[in-house]
Amino acid sequence: MKSPLTNDIKYFDYNATHPPFAEILESCLATYLSGFYNPSGITRYSLKNQGKIEQSRKYFASITNGEEKQFVFSATGTEANYLLIQSLRILYPNLDSVIVSPFEHSSLYAALESFGFSQDVLSTDKTGIIHLQNLQEKLKLNPRPVICLYAGNETGVIQPAEEIKKLTKEFGQLFYSDLMQGFGKIDVPFGLFDGYTFSGHKIGAGMGAAVTYLPKVHPDFRVFGGGNQENDHRAGTENTFAIESMRKVSEFQKENLEEKNKRLLTYRSQIENELENLGCTIIAKDSKRLPNTTFLILPIEEVDFFLLGMEEKGILVSTGSSCKSRAREASKSLLHMGYTKEEALRSIRISTGYFTTEEDINSLLLASRELIQKFQ
Structure with a gap:
């Protein structure tokens, strides 16, 4: 199935909305x-x-x-x-x-x-x-x-x-x-x-x-x-x-579910291992989770600049639930889980899906490394 995404966009916000088939x-x-x-x-x-x-x-x-x-x-x-x-x-x-x-x-x-x-x-x-x-x-x-x-x-x-x-x-x-x-x-x-x-x-x-x-x-x-x-x-x-x-x-998603999730689990491991090495905290890492979702706390204060920097590189991630992301409120989920407001305001969500490729993952990790090191 052909992706509707252009080559200059690496999309990591599938939990907000999945690109159309x-x-x-x-x-x-x-x-x-x-x-x-x-x-x-x-x-x-x-x-x-x-x-x-x-x-x-x-x-x-x-x-x-x-x-x-x-x-x-x-x-x-x-x-x-x-x-x-x-x-x-x-x-x-x-x-x-x-x-x-x-x-x-x-x-x-x-x-x-x-x-x-x-x-x-x-x-x-x-x-x-x-x-x-x-x-x-x-x-x-x-x-x-x-x-x-x-x-x-x-x-x-x-x-x-x-x-x-x-x-x-x-x-x-x-x-x-x-x-x-x-x-x-x-x-x-x-x-x-x-x-x-x-x-x-x-x-x-x-x-x-x-x-x-x-x-x-x-x-x-x-x-x-x-x-x-x-x-x-x-x-x-x-x-x-x-x-x-x-x-x-x-019907299509159901037919391709098993193969897709094996691939997304591999991507999730790559993302989390690399970002942990850069000082990120993976939220609920040891809990049973969707294979496509990583919610993490960045080791930097400049979250807005990080997101803008990612977007300038053609990489789209989010700060969490799309219904609240524009307001930049602290995630209530994280506050209930026992994280501080300051930690919650440093959280971002990376979510993958059917059209995500190995090239996308490599671009995400390279850009994340550059920006985190820049702002540290």
């Missing part, structure tokens, strides 16, 4: 241009497009062992997260708080606030893994639904979903998870979660489509009203192009 998207676009009809219409052309959406819904149900009618397509991961949390408010109208990890995307916390839930945040440490004993204590004291993402968008740490599921099941509670970083990158144990979300642009399908898996079929689960699309769960014309692209890219 141009050939797949172009194929889906050609189909859309010749069959652009509104899938909610009554003509046979519209019904054909609705059939494509249902085909995609059936596909996601098949790879997750989920129920078709519990899958809802929306436009963005943020919207998908809002629908997931809205379902909690419908199921538990008098519930005032939920148990939540300290590693969630900001949209998840915002959704909880919007629907009137206070957040009982789980404790953690520098492993980046939630404390299961703390979860057990919270459930014993006040049994409530639990929300914990599967893989951290900054640290890449994979949470102990099986153990979390055992505890939530013991106390008769729902277990929701944001799978934005896990889906398409690793094998995900979908059956452990009562509800979850994932998004197309995180796997290279472009912007415009995301998924919420709801815990059951319920007529009042919806963020937007006014139309009966998505089995009455989401008013608004479906983005047939984006939904079909997400399905086809998912």
Whole structure:
């Protein structure tokens, strides 16, 4: 599959958004241009497009062992997260708080606030893994639904979903998870979660489509009203192009997952060994992590100049979660893990993916070495 990246760009921000698989998207676009009809219409052309959406819904149900009618397509991961949390408010109208990890995307916390839930945040440490004993204590004291993402968008740490599921099941509670970083990158144990979300642009399908898996079929689960699309769960014309692209890219990612991850693990080892030798601290190094993600603390104060220097060399990395990176706030994940604000402000994230090459890695390491030595 041909990379859409130009030769002068070395891209290391896959956790923010995966570069699109141009050939797949172009194929889906050609189909859309010749069959652009509104899938909610009554003509046979519209019904054909609705059939494509249902085909995609059936596909996601098949790879997750989920129920078709519990899958809802929306436009963005943020919207998908809002629908997931809205379902909690419908199921538990008098519930005032939920148990939540300290590693969630900001949209998840915002959704909880919007629907009137206070957040009982789980404790953690520098492993980046939630404390299961703390979860057990919270459930014993006040049994409530639990929300914990599967893989951290900054640290890449994979949470102990099986153990979390055992505890939530013991106390008769729902277990929701944001799978934005896990889906398409690793094998995900979908059956452990009562509800979850994932998004197309995180796997290279472009912007415009995301998924919420709801815990059951319920007529009042919806963020937007006014139309009966998505089995009455989401008013608004479906983005047939984006939904079909997400399905086809998912198929491609699934077929190539094992080979890709072997390669990315090799790259991750190269990156971390070299940067540790330059004085960087690898965050949660010994924890189970995504094979594509390295979150580290630079041994220099001039982080902004480091990032600008990297960009001038055509190398794109980030300071962590893209939703907060422009604000240059200290990573809340790191603060919860026990790092200082000063350390958190020196953190950067390097994330690789399908199109990353050995040449990219060599360029990244050479530029990092030059800039760190320059600013030390």
